[in-house]
Amino acid sequence: MIRLDLADIQGNIHRPYGRFGFPHSRHLFFSIAEPAAGRLFVQGIRPRVTTAEPWEKSEAGSTTLLRKPAITLNIGFTYLGLRALDLPTRTLRLLPDEFIDGMGCRADILGDVQGSAPERWDPVWRSHLDDSLRPVHVWVSLNVGANPDGSPLPDLAEWTGWLEGLVAKSQDGVTMLSGHGADGTGRWQDSSALMAPRPDGTMMIVPKEPFGFTDGVSDPVFQGQFAPEAEALAVIGAGKIAEGRYDIEKSWEALETGEFILGQVDEGQEFPVATQPPGFARNGTFMVWRKLREDLPAFDTEMRRQASLWKQVTGTTDDEEAYETVCAKLVGRWRSGVPLLAAPNWADHQRLMVEWADCFTAREGVDQKRRAAFSMMMTGFRYGDDLDGAKCPFGAHIRRANPRDMLDPTLSATHGSSTLTNRRRILRRGLPYADPDGERGVIMMALCSSLFRQFEFIQQQWMSYGLDFEAGNDTCPLTGNRAESDKHVIPAGPANATPFIAAGLPEFVTTRGGDYFFIPSLSAIRMIAMGTVDPT
Template identity: 80%
Template sequence: MIELDLPDLQGNIHRPYGRFGFPHSRHLFFTIADAAAGRLFVQGIRPRITTAEPWGKSEAGGTGPILLRKPPITLNIGFTYLGLRALDLPTRTLRLLPDEFIDGMGCRADILGDVEGSAPRHWDPVWHAHLDGSVRPVHVWVSLNVGANPDGTPLPELALWTTWLQELAAKSNGGVALLAGHGADGQGLWQDSAALMEPGPDGTMVPQPKEPFGFTDGISDPVFRGQFQADAEARAVIGAGKIAEGPYDPKTSWKALETGEFILGQVDEGQEFPVATEPSGFARNGTFMVWRKLRQDVPGFEAEMRRQAALWKQVTGISDDVEAYEIVSAKLVGRWRSGIPLLAAPSWADHQRLMDEWADCIDPALCKPRDDVKHQERLAAFARLRTGFRYGDDPDGAKCPFGAHIRRANPRDMLDPLLSDTHGASTLTNRRRILRRGLPYADPDGERGVIMMAICSSIFRQFEFIQQQWMSYGLDFDAGNDTCPLTGNRAESSKHVIPAGPANATPFIAANLPEFVTTRGGDYFFVPSLTAIRMIAMGTVDPT
């Protein structure tokens, strides 16, 4: 069992805050004009950085003392390549950093499929530094995640800590500055995001794990070695880890991924230590993060699903509008809005049956108290239903189309050349998993979407490969140049093929799909360990 150095890891690597009672997030971006002032700024922030230390016995696996009380607010920090250079890190350390990180996300737009409506010229003004020399570049990212009041508004700590960060930057006399430029009008001083809220049984606003299109999100985050105690890991890996080779058993074939896929200084799936930079102590326990603001055209998605549903009714003979709408939507995503996968419920009738069977795990109004042991076991069983499946049970895409969003994002065992009961997930898949963080946003101008943060040891091998090869190109899924029907651009293709299956006797082609998701900005960040942050603040990074 790997023992992670949790006090040295930043907390946002180890836990998705949205699932731990922090439904509000604020992202602030700073630029550094003076290295000494920048180091003082980092030093001022360092004592408040949230680590990965457990907040209670439940997180620690039920054993040992409670190390920390759960805070009302969290803080984490990351740096772009230009930010590390602005802090005067040694040339040897800078030049050994990965090429894609040095380039930054804006310079790799074509690789990522950020073209046409997603091209950098359409991004929020804060990200225009490489397009317009008059805009100061983003150097430092600071995120605040906070709990909610009963009415769903953020706790007062969010405003207090925001003011503190502004004052800390102001003390530098121009050496560090908070960057404006968020939103279409460029007036925002920061980017807010928040979970969607619905009233609970007592009227208190309850965060929902939904994205703006209405689908349950954040279901299949990878599980890596050392993330949980042994007993908890055995439960968590089902559907979230990797599938081991050999005869498939849904309870024993799932294994945790190697830690080095997500945390530097640990062994990865290639049984190697990921290449980062020198000194090794600077990179160890750090990672890389992709920060992306993704706009979702909610009215456009709903209108297109209604159009496709009308065509679906003509082809299949289904008469119910709601059923047709939900089927077509699920066939694009690979899951129903409840999060139940098509592999578990291929038809609308199957889904309705499972919705009734698991209503107490889906509807907050029916949920029993959190300390009800039997109900917790039910929730765990429902989680396995939503994640514990393999595509070896659907080799022809009759249940879940080959090009569906979740099949592209995590192909599981689909890319195994044999796709049989005696083989597991391929190394190709195991080496391209990412930790997903983030929450939905709703800007003042009405724009909606998600702030997506992808955490991985290699931006090139993991995030960029998924985005370029699996989301923006479909050959691995026998879909030619068809892009992801949910998040892909339509520069080369605008169709999604739904093979014949339980809901349709003949194939159905969802043609002329518009773009539902467009990029509104972002960059690549290094998220250092607490040790590395101390090195940065003290100016003691020594690669010799």
């Protein structure tokens, strides 16, 4: 078993805070005008950076594990930020090309065109288009719990004020950047989990994104992330398919750690080297920060139009069934999170909602054997069970994002490997946002060792193009742009006797800004703060 140096790894790599009782997040961005002031700013933040160390307090031999913090803090740097901090030229020039370019300069590659073009991004992200704007150099995120009424705990305001104090001490050497939201007036970008009232009036977290789909159903699991007993459950459907084994209940293994954390062996059995010295990159990773606007009125209007056509083609008479089925066929899961591979039609979905009601409402109180069976139903599926896309369309969102065994050229009902997919996985973080102007969407953060091989490949080839899924120029029906195609093909299957083409789809999701960040280890943060990065 791999033993990671958790005290050296930032905590947002190791765990999605939203699932651990931190429903509120604040993203603050800074620009550095003077290197020495920037290093002092980083040094001021360094002691409060949240690591990946365990939170629950317990005794393990001579080791005392830590209590869960009241608030978390993590930090990352753009390429321009590392340059503004005067890192050595050799360290800077050996960083990956895509990281050096930055997201804005790679908009065409990522499909950020038309409604997602950089000209339409929030002002804070337009410095590559306007020399009068200061570029983003540093990202700091704060994650905090909620009061009974759902509002963030006071720690959020307190720590925000503390960061503003560090900026003031820099005497204009560091600036907190405003420019968030369509009007550019926001001083920072807030995001929060959706909430709903309990019977007693207090608020509870609802694991949904604004379109109403259950979010965070599965995320990659890598070696060393969990203790062995926890890994056996977490890895179901979230790891890789073991070669030569098709016993679906025993064939899942954790991915190699190097796919997500630098300095570890990856799926190619190599140690990915991001730059020199290797110790600077070790235990760090790269992060994609993207603000994705969701057009809720357009989505609802279009789904109702498609549902009406669905009823005509399939003979369905129930409005709710038609609406929910069309939604599911675009995404690959019902809005409850149940995958189409487990419930290809509305009747099957309703049956499973009753059968697994206890797991949907109170998973913590369910015994481990039943939880494992529930995980198998929700995430432990393969596309070898759906060779013709009759259950889950080839171009559905989740089939594009993680094709599992689908790309295996020998794929069949009895054989399938995820080898061609294992090197394209990303850790997903983030929460929904609701700006003061009414705009809603998701702050998506993707973590990976290679921005080019992992995130950019998924975004360009799988989301913005459809050839791997026998869909030609069709893009992802949920998140794709419509520059070349506006249709999604739903093959004939259990829910419909004839093929259905959802044509004339508008853009439901558009990009509102973002960039690429390096998330350094605690050791590297110390190097940056001290100005002692030695590339030799």
